Amino acid sequence: MTLFKTVLFFFIFIAPLKANTIYDLIKIPNLEIYEINTTNKLRYLYAVKPFRLGINVKKNIHCLNPDKKTLNSKYKIIKTNLNRYSSKFLKKINLKYIVLCENLSIAKINTAGIPDSVMRTLILDIKFNEAYFERAIHHEVFHIIKDSNKDLFNEVKWKNFNKKNFEYANCSTCNNKWNLNTYSRTVGFFTEYSKSTASEDMAEVFSHIMFYQDRANNNDDDPIIKKKILFIKDNIKTIDSTFKF
Amino acid sequence: MINKIKITKLERITLIFIILLGVFTIGPLLIIKNKCLFVKNYNPDDFQFNYRDNIIILNANCGNVIIELYPDISPNAVKRFKTLIRSGAYDDAAFYRVIENKLIQAGDLEFGKRENLDYGKVGTGKSGLGLIKSEIDADFKYERGSVGFARTFQMDTEDSQFFIILKDEPLFEGEYTPVGKVLYGIEVLEKVKFMPKFQIVPRPDFINSVKMLD
Secondary structure (H helix, E strand, O other), rough: OOOHHHHHHHHHHOOOOOOOOHHHHHHHOEEEEOOOOOOOEEEEEOOOOOOEEOOOOOOEEEEOOOOHHHHHHHHHHHHHHHHHOOOHHHHOOOOOEEEEEEEEEEEOEEOOOOOOOOOOOEEEEOOOOHHHHHHHHHHHHHHHHHHHOOOOOOOOHOHHHHHHOHHHHHHHHOOOOOOOOOOOOOOOEOOOOOOOOOHHHHHHHHHHHHHOOHHHHHOOOOOHHHHHHHHHHHHHHHHHOOOOO | OOOOHHHHHHHHHHHHHHHHHHHHHHHHHHHHOOOOHHHHHHHHEEEEEEOOHHHEEEEOOEEEEEEEEEEOOOOOHHHHHHHHHHOOOOOOOEEEEEEEEEEEOOOOOOOEEEEHOOOOOOOOOOOOOOOOOOOOOOOOOOOOOOOEEOOOOOOOOOOOOOOEEEEHHHHHOOOOOOEEEEEEEEHEEEEEEOOOOOOOOOOEEOOOOEEEOO
């Protein structure tokens, strides 16, 4: 028992002291402040060294530190898009920290972002495919919105919007439906990736509403998309009636 | 008959040298050991305060720390703080978490008191008064000397533990409930015992007392 206590005390006392405020707050190492004085109170952080995250020793989330030039140019784009969300709305959805890094991957699969509503953090890959970069920002924000409002975005209700014989995959990476190109003529889905899971479908609809406002609003010939858009808009308005799409 | 022996000049010089050596060897040791030697001890009676009922005096090893509370910014937190101070709950509480030149934390009333310090649990103790909601909406700059209520990783878990920052921490704004700010005596807090690379300070310093001015 004495030996056990000694070992326990040893670990308690010499646990490496990460006297790092950012790490203390969001548990991501190797970050520094990029900008924290923003109008909507979002705090932008960036990786100064590569970092790994994960709940077990494998730490399957990887991201690299970006070069300053890319960081500066992408920050402007990200900020412009995220400024569309008010501080009031961001508080309601639990989003406060934006982590900027490059070549973000989870389980070796590249991804545009990793949302974490518990940590109030969204990690964004600033080198994500240029063609979808801005829309992907809103896509990832939606995941935070949904995670913070699970009751509102009911997946069973959502699935009923689709044709009866359609079924989503079990997870977003469980099939090869990864294409993010917007269909020129939609039939219930904006992109191939929308067909992966209900959650990704919702995020794709939301990102199209936010990024292609006119295009998303002119889908009179697609009743499924129309219902989906209405569903998303109604629920967002339930969260914040002053939200502007 | 005893003959008086006269001390030679060399012997006298040697004696003086030994005395001086002793003074210069032991003197600095005594000075270094007394870490409070150059710390000013502020007497609250020497100052005029506009809101005396919001002034508290925290007495630690090196003297008094005079803190102003801000009930307008965080009414519930200040109310809780005053309740605990008036009951003497913070007396003998350990400064159990101290990060050099950054932050000191105290106020674990269950596992962090002088008589029952539990190194395995300190930091997790409760006051018995229940948790209070975070009050983080008001603008408050976390500058050196700011006092805030500590919480767990989740919001609305403030209880009795508090921290005082020794450097500006802009990221704390909107994260932690502010309680007040040190007006005088922050140098007393800079002398609180810390251990580099240690999360919890072994054999920590303690708060002697925390009292309301009125």
